């Protein structure tokens with residue numbers, strides 16, 4: 001839409017639109033892969049800052065809603081969240097500019113390092129704690145991820161693990177992804193109330209976090225193996241849960257299981273989960 005169609009907010013031009021990035025300050029480098037919104041490339045911002053740039057493919061995202069939300073997202077700042085630096089929204093395609101994580105997705109990282117990781121329970125637990133810290137921050141900010149999974153976390157230098165793409169699920173236009181009957185809907189990470197009523201909450205993020213813990217302790221196995229989505233929905237509704245991974249100590253599996261309580265209110269908060277996991281980690285030393 002041309003600017004004259006959009007009502008001009010009274011504050012227009014007063015704020016410095018600091019979430020708006022000048023594309024001439026970006027230097028695009030190699031392709032990192034492609035996600036729900038199209039190609040993502042590594043880049044340099046203002047000559048020296050490593051960034052990742054999502055180049056929004058036409059028709060994949062409800063852009064105006066996202067640009068509005070970007071102002072909020074740039075304010076979410078935590079060591080275990082992939083920082084949104086800003087957007088280039090003056091031209092199309094829109095660019096989403098975030099911090100760059102050199103080791104890529106946590107899922108691939110787990111699969112690539114299975115041999116060394118599977119015997120390092122302390123490190124697997126540390127990965128879970130880092131993700132939990134990021135999620136506890138989002139919970140405090142009343143921000144729901146909606147698609148927490150190992151594939152949506154990234155690994156950076158010094159083995160830091162960060163949660164990525166929080167909240168973006170709301171702007172996906174592909175209804176194969178957005179509707180719970182769609183082929184791309186993350187069924188295996190969804191609790192009963194999401195499967196039945198798409199009722200998202202920080203407690204549905206907690207359910208997904210339990211599945212992420214299972215992914216970490218199996219070094220990236222696919223939850224429920226090759227079961228079809230319909231079979232997984234049936235098992236979850238009947239209260240069947242994922243089995244204890246071999247590499248997982250009993251205390252940790254007990255915490256995982258609490259994330260899969262049928263009622264959202266019974267599941268622990270991320271704040272409580274963080275304390276419990278840190279206690280177990282200290283007990284392991």
Ligand SMILES: CNC(=O)Nc1cc(-c2cccc(-n3cnc4cc(C(C)(C)C)ccc4c3=O)c2C)cn(C)c1=O
Nearest residue numbers: 032033034035036040052100101102104147165168169
């Ligand atoms: C080697 N290092 C790297 O590759 N580093 C990095 C890779 C990516 C990357 C590359 C390609 C695709 C995607 N990707 C994957 N899944 C997504 C899922 C969604 C939702 C809405 C379905 C949750 C939205 C966007 C994406 C998305 O852009 C990412 C995150 C992003 N960042 C910040 C890196 O540091």
